[in-house]
Amino acid sequence: MNVSPGEESREAAGGAATATRSPLLQMRGIKKDFLGVHVLHGIDLECAAGEVHAIVGENGAGKSTLMKILAGAYTPSAGEIIIDGKPQKFSHPLEAQQAGVSIIYQEFNLLPDRTVAENVFLGREPKRGFIVDRAKMERETEKLLREFAPDDPIPPDELVGRLSVAQQQTVEIAKALSLDSKILVMDEPTASLAAHEVERLFTRVKRLRERGMAILYISHRLKEIFELAQRITVLKDGQKVKTVNADEVSSAELVKLMVGRDLDQYFPPRGDPSKRGDVKLRVRGGATDVLANIDLDIHAGEILGVAGLQGSGRTELARAIFGADPFLEGTVEIDGKPVKINSPQQAIAHGIGFVSEDRKSEGLTLAQSVRDNVALAWRGLARRRRNQLTINVKDLCQAVELRSRGLGQEVRFLSGGNQQKVVIAKWLATEPQLVIFDEPTRGIDVGAKAGIHDLIRGLANDGVAVLMISSELPEVIGMSDRIIVMRNGQIAGELPAGPTEAEIMFLATGEEDIEAETEADLAKIQEELSSAGEGGKS
Amino acid sequence: MSTSAAPVPEGPSGVGEGAPSALARVLGVLRAIPVVWYLTIILWVWIAAINPLFAEPSGFLAYLKQAAPLAILAAGAFFVLASGEFDLSVGSLVTVCVVIAAAVSDGDPSKTVPVIALLFVIGLIVGLINGVVTTIFRVPSFITTLAMLLILDGAVWLYTSGSPKGALADNFREIGRMGIDVPVIEQLPYSVIILVAIGAFSVWLMRGHFGRQVLAVGDNDRAAALSGINVTRVRITAFVLSALSAVIAGILLGGFAGVTAQVGQGLEFEAITAAVLGGTVLGGGRGSVVNAMAGALALTALFSWLNLQGVSGALEDAVEGVIIIAAVAVASYRLREGS
C-alpha cells in the first residue's frame, strides 16, 4: 500500500518536476492511544522536500492526531519519526520546531495585540547589544512577506488583531519561514478564506514548494487537493487506506476510498415513517452570521440526522435552535405556534434539551455529584414547572442504565459513556419534547455506544423529536429516519433513511469541489457514488 | 480535602477486593473527615492544656462568642467563593453597620429594632450593587468589592468625620455579649444561638435548589447557563448573602468589641482565609459551608493559641498571610494532582 521511497513524484498541474531523493520526512508505524482508546493504528507516511502531500479523511479519521504527533504536541505510543534521515523524539512542540517542523493550526497561535513582526520573532527577538533591534525585526519580516506574498503587502508594524484571517495565516507562514522550517503542516488552511484569498494561498504554497519545503496539507476540499498535491494519503478510522499519486486518481475514487466500510455495527431498528408524529419544530428562513436559508421540520418521534463536514455549521444550527446563539432572521414554530427562542432558558421552557458536543465543558459540572448533575437542568426550571415535574434521580439513572458508585459520586470519575448518560438523564428530567444531540457518542468506547443509541431511539419511540448531529457516517445512517446534510452554513440537501455514505459525502463536499465540467459528468459521478460501497447500506 | 462532611468514602480510593476489614473501614471514615476539623480539635485540646479554663463551659462559650462573627462571615464568604467570585467589602460593611447603628440610635433602646432593620436594608443594597456591577457590568469581582471597600470606608469617615458618634443602646449590645440563662452552663450566648441558626440555615440553603446552583455556577458557569440556570441571579444572590452576613456579624461585633472605626478592618480577608482553611476552593464549585465555619473556629483558636504562646497581636496578621498563601498553594497542588 505504501508508495515506495525514491519514486518520482510528478505534479498534477503545471510546474517543474521535483528531483527524487529519499524523503525528508518519514513517519513509520505511528500508533496513538488515549487512555486505552486506540486512535491511530500504525500509520506510515512520507513526504519529500518540495512535495505537497495531502492528507484526507472524514472527521475523526485521525488526521489531526497524526499531525499533532509530528508537531510535538502529542507523543506517539509507538512508531518513529525520521527527519532528514535522523530519528526524532519530540516531547514538546518547541523541539519539533527546532527540528524544522512548523504547524499552522486552524486556530492560529498568534497574539492579536502584538504586531506582525513581534509575532514572527516571538521568543527570538533580534538584539543589538542588549536592545531589541526593532528595525531589523521589521526589515526581516518585510523581506519575508515581500518574498512570498508580494500580492498582499502587510505592514510589519500592523497589529495582528487588525488583519484579516487570510493575512493572519500569511503571518503564521512567515513565522514558519523565519524559523527555517523544512516541514510545514497546514490544517484545513482554507476553512475561513474567501475565494480570491484561496487563490493567493495556492500561489504561496507553490512558491514554498519550489523552495524545497515539504508540505503536509490537511483538507477535505478535493478541488484544492488536486490543484496542489502531488500525493494523497487517505486515512480512515485511524488507519491508512492508501497513498496515491494525485494525477492517478479521480475525485470519485477518492471519495470512495474515504468512505464505504462494512457496516457491522448494530443499530436499533428505525421508526416506521407512517407512524411519524406531527411537526414538532419548524424553522423557516433561519439565519445567523454563519448560517443561511435554514428551512427544516422535525417531527415528533423521529430522529433527524445532521451530517456534514467540520465547519459546515451543524453545531451552529444546534445552538441556534437552542437559543445559545439564536437565529437573527427567520421564524421558529413549535407545535405550529411561533416562538422566540433567544436564550437556553427560553428553549428549555419550550421543552428543548441540548446534549452538546463537549460534555465536559458544556454539559457537566465535573466536581459535583451524579445527583446534582442530573438535577441541574431541572433546578433551572421556573418554579411552577419544577413543581409539576417531580424528579426522581434514582429512577432517571436507572432509565439510562447509569453505572456509578452511588448517586453521590463526583461525575469527573465516571467513564465517558456514563458521563454522557448523566447528561441525557439531566435532560430527561425536564421531560423535553425535542432533544438535540451533538456528537452523542464521541469519545465513548464501542461497548457503551450501543447503550447510548438505544437511549436515543427509545426517546424517539416515546414521541420525542430528536435532532442528531454526528460525524460518524455509520451512526448517522444507522440511526436516522431522515438526514439533512450541511455545507457552508446551509442545508445542502436531504436524504431519506439509509443512504450510502458516498451520497452523504457528495452532498457534504459540494459540487464545486468535485471535478465536474458538465451536467453529464455530474450525473455520472452521482451514479458512481450511489452504487459505491454496498457495505454502506444497512 | 473532601468536600462532604458525611463519613462515607467517595472516589476511587478505598474499595479493594472483597469486604474491607474493620480497620480499613475506620481508616476510611477518618480520612474522609476534613483536615480542618482535625486542626480545630487539636488546637482546642492544646489550648485547654495550657489554659484549663478553656475546657470549662463558660470558657469555651466565651471562645465561641468570639468566634461567632467570623464564622458567620465565613458562611457568607463561602457563598460568594463557591459561586466563583470574591467579596472584599465585608470588613468595611461591618464597620459601617456598627458606626451607623451607634450614630443613629445614640444609646436609645427603643431605636434598636428600626436600626437593625436599617442595617439589613443597607446590607441588601451593598450586596445588590456588588452583584450587579460584577455580573452585569462585567467588572472583575475583586475590583468591584475592593472599590466598594474604599467607598464604604470613605463613607464611614465622611459620616463620622473621624471619630464615631453616638453609642449603641444597651439592648443592642446585649446581642453580642449576653445570652440566655440556662442551668448548668449558666449562660448560652445569643451569638452562639445565632451562629447555630445561621449554620443551620446555610446548610439548608446549600442542600436546596439555590445551594446546588451556586456550586454548579462556580464549577462551570457555561454548563450551568446551557442547562438553563440563571447565572446572574445566582451570583447576585450570593453577594447579597455575603453582605447580610456582614450585617449580622456587625451586630454581634458591635456588642462584643465595641464601637470603633476599625472594628471591621481586615475581616474580609480573615473570612476568606477561614473558608479556604475549611476546604473551599477559590474559583468555586467545591466546599462546604459547615467546613468554612469550622475554618473560622480553627482560625480563632489559632489566634488564641498564638496569644497564649506570647506572640503579639499584630503578628497575627503575618501568620494569617502565611496561612492563606499556604492553604491556597496546597489546595491548588492537590487539585492539579487530581485524584
Place this chain on the structure above:
Amino acid sequence: MTTSTPPVAQHPGPTAESGGERSAAARFWRSLTRTTTGQVYLALIAILVVCWVVVAIKGSNLLSIDSIADMLIRSVALGIVAAGQTLVIIGMSLDLSVAWVISLTSIVAAVVMDGSNANIAPGILVVLALGMAIGLVNGLVITKLRVNPFIATLGVALIIQGFIESRWDGVVEGVPGGFEDSLGYSEIGPLPIAVLLLVAVYALVWFLLRYTRFGHQLYAVGGSEEVSKLSGVRTHRILIMAHVICSLCAAVTGLYLAARLGAGSPLVGTDGGYDLESIAAVVLGGTYLLGGRGSVLGTLAGVFILAILDSTFNALEVNAFAKDVVRGVIIIVAVAAYSFRWKERRVRKIGAGPAPAVTGNAPQTQTPGANA
C-alpha cells in the same frame, strides 16, 4: 454558493493598507486619536479643561504655577508605583502588596539611615534590595506555588503588615536632613528632583517594555501564556522579573515618601491607597486588566488625571473622605467602561474558531497560577 467567513478578531481602526500616506503629521494624528494611549491623553486634556473651569468658578486657578507644581508632586509617589504596577498587569498578574511595601521601605530607610547623611547610600541600597526580595517572593509564590496573584500579594501584604505593626507604632524617625532635602524638596533648575525621578522611572520602564526582550516577552506572556510557551518564552522567569521590578518601584516610592515626610511611617502606604490607586491609574491609562496590551505612558496619563481630580477636590474643599468615595466610584466606572470593550475583543479567537459561548466573570479563568 456563498462562503461565509466566520468572525475575525478585528480591532477598531483602519485595516492595513499598502504604503500610502505615512507622513509624520498624519501618523501623529493617528496615534493621538486612534490608539488607546492617545485617547487617554485627549481625555486628560478634556478633564483638565473641565476642572479648570469648575475651579475658576470657585475663584481659584487650577493652572497656576503653584497648583501645577503641586499636582506634579502629587503624581510622583503614585506615578512611580503605578509604573511598576503597569508591568505586572501587562503580564496578566497583579500586585496588591505595594502599599505595605511602601510603608516598610520608608521605615527601613529611616532605620538604616539612622539620621546620618553618611548612611544615605547604604540605606538606599538596603531598601532597593528589600524591594527586589519582596518582588521575588511574590513572583515565586505566583508562578511556582501556583497561587492566584491577588491572594498571593494580599497574603504577602498581610505578612508585612503583621511584621510592621508588631514592631513599630507610629512615625519612625531617622531620615537624615540631607536625604530629606535632596530627594524631598530640592530642585534642579525649575524642576523638583522628584519630578525628574518620575520622568526617569517612566523613561526606564517605557524603554524596558519597548526595547528589551523582557518587555516584548512580557506582553506575550500576558497575552497568552500558551502561545508564549510554544514559542520558547520562559514564562515564569518573565513574570517573576515583572514582580521584582514592581516591588522595586514600590520601594523607590517608599524612599521618596520617607524623604518627603522626613520620617518613615507604618501607615503611609495604606493612607495613600497606593494599592488600589495604582491599579486605577493603570486601568484609566488604558492598559488591559487581563494582560497583553497597554502602555506605561497611558498609566502616566492616568496618574495625572487622578492628580488633577485630587487637586480639584481640594480646591473645591470637598470633604477628604468624600474623595475616597468618589475614587472608588471612578475605579468601578473606568473598569466597567473598558470592560465592555475588552470582553468583545477577548472573546474572539483568531482564525476559524467557533462562536463565543456564555462566559462568567470569575477571575480565576484569566489569572495565571491555577488556583482552581
